[in-house]
Amino acid sequence: MNYENILTETTDGLGLITINRPTKLNALNKATIEELHNAFKALDEDASVKVIIITGSGEKAFVAGADISEFANFSVAEGGKLAAKGQELLFDFVQNLSTPVIAAVNGFALGGGLELAMAAHFRVASDNAKMGLPEVSLGVIPGYGGTQRLPQLVGKGRAMEMIMTAGMINAEEAKTYGLVNHVVPQAELLEFCKGIAGKIMRNSSVAIGQAIKAINTNYTDGVNGYEAEIKAFGESFGTEDFKEGTTAFLEKRRAAFPGK
Incomplete structure (x- = not known):
């Protein structure tokens, strides 16, 4: 299948999804969320695919957030529908896939980007990665599972501080918090994730x-x-x-x- 906003490839049992909106720092819009849903669904249904890696194109961003221009003028009802549909199509969908999903966080993972990474089964970050949920600085709260998954991963107190300050943490802090499992140089990120994927593939x-x-x-x-x-x-x-x-x-x- 051809996509406009993502790239996919399958090699030796490994599915790789790359969010490819470099001029928007790979920000998530409705079209990208739908394409990601379709890509994850197709790979999960492919019996030859044993592990999926999700990453962003370029060296700056995994996903730098949601595309704010799409919802800046939404009503209350539209905002609720946006969150519900996004969680159903992508974030909850990824969390509950039977195929393991590794997030290779290759730069900024902010807002919906961090929420996507948290929906994956675990995360590996490049040493230049920065993570945060800045939604309250826009007068809104995380709407794609951030208020639920972040406390599960880092604890209530740290999640409260991250969300209330709208600040970013670096890769080493994320590792200390338990938000990511490993931190590696950016040039080694994908190969490192593929190495973990290879270990997973040896099992049932x-x-x-x-x-x-x-x-x-x-x-x-x-x-x-x-x-x-x-x-x-x-x-x-x-x-x-x-x-x-x-x-x-x-x-x-x-x-x-x-x-x-």
Whole structure:
């Protein structure tokens, strides 16, 4: 599929999505959100794709925020619809994909950009990355999950400070906070992420998908995460991946998981 605002490629089980709006510092607009949804959906449905990396084009920005010009004159109802549709199409969608998503944060990740990175299953930052949720400086609050995911990742107090000050933190601070897992030189960012992806690909894609679901359940109101884990654990025993994994272990060889 051809896209106007993003680039996609698939190589050896790895799907790479690059947000490509360099003149706008890769800012998210409605069209880009829709294209990202379609790209993530297509890659998740491709059985050959085991890991997805999302990054931004250029050396300045992952995503420098939302395209403010699109919603500056919105009404209350329009603003609510904007947030609800965006969360459904992209942010919640990415969080709940069964295919692991790594955010390669290659520069500014602000507002909707940080919210997109937080929706990924984990994050790796380049050493020049800057992150923040500056929405209150515009008289609005984060609307794509920022008030929910940031406290989950960095704790309530740090999230409160970041959101209320509308300030940015650098990559090392983000690592200290637990917002990103690793910080690497920008020139090494994608290869580093591909290295992690390679380790993930050696394991059962079925089990990984179930693990993602069980972990996310812990953050779902009214759902018992332990019960979800027990159910998913039991279901694992009925998969071909389980049979291959245990057989390979007993035969002292590397498993060749069929992904079923």
